[in-house]
Amino acid sequence: MARRRVDYLLIGGGLAAANCARWLREEGADGSVLLVGREPDPPYNRPPLSKGYLQGKEPREEVLFRPDEWWQEQDVELMTRTSVIRLDAAERVATLSTKDEVEFDRALLATGANVRRLQTEGRDLDGIYYLRVFANSDAIRAIGERAERVVLVGGSYIATEVAASLTAAYGVKCSLVMLEDVTLERPFGKQVGGFFQRVLEEHGIEAHGGQEVERFEGSDGRVRSVVTKGGLELGCDAVVVGAGVAPETTLAQQAGLELGEAGGVRCSAGLETSAPGIFAAGDMCEYDSPVHGRRMRIEHWDVAFNQGKTAALNMLGRDVEHDVLPYFFSDLADWASMEYVGPGSGDVVVRGSMDDGNFTAFYLTAGRVTATLTVGRSGDLEQAGRFITEHASPNPAALADEGTDLASL
Numbered sequence: 342m343a344r345r346r347v348d349y350l351l352i353g354g355g356l357a358a359a360n361c362a363r364w365l366r367e368e369g370a371d372g373s374v375l376l377v378g379r380e381p382d383p384p385y386n387r388p389p390l391s392k393g394y395l396q397g398k399e400p401r402e403e404v405l406f407r408p409d410e411w412w413q414e415q416d417v418e419l420m421t422r423t424s425v426i427r428l429d430a431a432e433r434v435a436t437l438s439t440k441d442e443v444e445f446d447r448a449l450l451a452t453g454a455n456v457r458r459l460q461t462e463g464r465d466l467d468g469i470y471y472l473r474v475f476a477n478s479d480a481i482r483a484i485g486e487r488a489e490r491v492v493l494v495g496g497s498y499i500a501t502e503v504a505a506s507l508t509a510a511y512g513v514k515c516s517l518v519m520l521e522d523v524t525l526e527r528p529f530g531k532q533v534g535g536f537f538q539r540v541l542e543e544h545g546i547e548a549h550g551g552q553e554v555e556r557f558e559g560s561d562g563r564v565r566s567v568v569t570k571g572g573l574e575l576g577c578d579a580v581v582v583g584a585g586v587a588p589e590t591t592l593a594q595q596a597g598l599e600l601g602e603a604g605g606v607r608c609s610a611g612l613e614t615s616a617p618g619i620f621a622a623g624d625m626c627e628y629d630s631p632v633h634g635r636r637m638r639i640e641h642w643d644v645a646f647n648q649g650k651t652a653a654l655n656m657l658g659r660d661v662e663h664d665v666l667p668y669f670f671s672d673l674a675d676w677a678s679m680e681y682v683g684p685g686s687g688d689v690v691v692r693g694s695m696d697d698g699n700f701t702a703f704y705l706t707a708g709r710v711t712a713t714l715t716v717g718r719s720g721d722l723e724q725a726g727r728f729i730t731e732h733a734s735p736n737p738a739a740l741a742d743e744g745t746d747l748a749s750l
């Protein structure tokens with residue numbers, strides 16, 4: 342067992358840790374930086390795994406956070422296929438799966454999230470897939486090339502994006518089975534979710550709302566159908582499950598760090614955990630949002646990216662709050678793209694035309710804009726962000742009226 346010392350230890354090989362490494366260097370950190378990640382690949386962007394990469398349009402190199410040589414150029418030591426298995430927050434020592442020990446001055450915990458696995462009967466049959474890492478996307482790509490029918494379990498962005506990608510790129514016949522009545526209802530409500538469901542249906546994808554999967558049935562060890570509690574039976578060659586994720590907090594719990602109500606690692610507005618000098622970012626970070634005035638944990642690419650930067654600045658002693666408004670995007674093949682700032686809910690005011698696939702939906706709670714989703718009208722987002730951060734209560738009729746300049750409200 343060897344013991345060594347680094348100035349900055351970044352735990353987790355995802356986007357949050359990678360962007361933290363980048364900003365440490367961009368902001369002048371000249372100490373040693375070690376990034377330890379469990380996966381075989383260097384840090385990469387996950388969104389293409391259900392979109393361009395899955396469709397075979399985007400090569401692996403373009404999905405990487407940075408090209409391989411960048412890490413060396415930046416003098417960031419990258420240890421892949423390595424887990425941090427123990428963290429002594431008081432002594433500031435981490436134990437790696439190699440059994441080596443690393444003393445550190447500052448650390449970032451960015452261990453991300455794991456997919457939620459169904460405990461349904463038949464779950465061990467071959468042909469049932471989840472999607473989080475490169476290898477999962479490769480496997481789903483392979484079924485795209487040979488399967489005729491795929492059932493997607495879930496109504497959120499993983500299931501809808503994968504259904505769109507398999508249909509558009511491989512001509513697979515896809516069916517969605519979900520607990521909610523319409524796709525994307527949970528984050529965006531029935532009206533806006535219904536728009537995305539119509540887009541999917543127009544491209545031949547069946548959507549079965551209000552259905553809970555009871556069991557998977559198979560023959561010769563392979564899944565052949567999905568049976569729901571409502572009596573629906575859908576034949577298939579494969580199943581892809583998108584049932585959400587849970588923050589990966591095993592290490593944080595072992596280290597005795599405080600957790601929040603949403604299951605993440607509890608952090609201050611500056612993303613520092615309950616252990617001084619140890620910060621958190623990304624899917625597992627539950628922080629006091631100065632923008633929203635409440636504690637939040639958000640599983641978005643852009644949030645992981647920006648929190649990696651905030652954590653880097655605070656590891657350098659800058660004492661900044663994470664005051665970035667969370668932004669989300671999603672694409673259903675090249676049929677429809679959404680952008681969203683929030684999160685929020687409430688009454689929906691629509692500007693533009695849902696029928697034409699060109700609209701902005703403002704979500705109002707007690708008259709205040711708390712979130713905004715847009716399709717084909719990115720230009721509205723900047724002003725929408727201002728409404729949210731300034732706690733504005735614009736007149737709903739004026740919001741809906743395309744003749745009214747948003748900036749004047």
Ligand SMILES: Cc1cc2nc3c(=O)[nH]c(=O)nc-3n(C[C@H](O)[C@H](O)[C@H](O)COP(=O)(O)OP(=O)(O)OC[C@H]3O[C@@H](n4cnc5c(N)ncnc54)[C@H](O)[C@@H]3O)c2cc1C
Pocket residue numbers: 352353354355356357358377378379380386387388389390391423424425426451452453454472473474499589592622623624625639640641642643645668669670671672
């Ligand atoms: C298929 C897919 C599509 C997506 N599309 C979108 C999208 O369109 N828009 C959007 O906003 N968001 C999207 N997301 C979500 C977005 O990618 C995540 O929010 C983001 O990747 C979170 O980054 P992270 O660094 O917090 O965690 P992760 O990306 O999960 O990285 C954490 C890493 O830490 C490693 N790790 C865990 N524990 C340890 C340990 N003890 N030691 C060492 N390493 C460890 C994990 O193996 C993992 O590699 C998508 C996600 C997926 C899976």
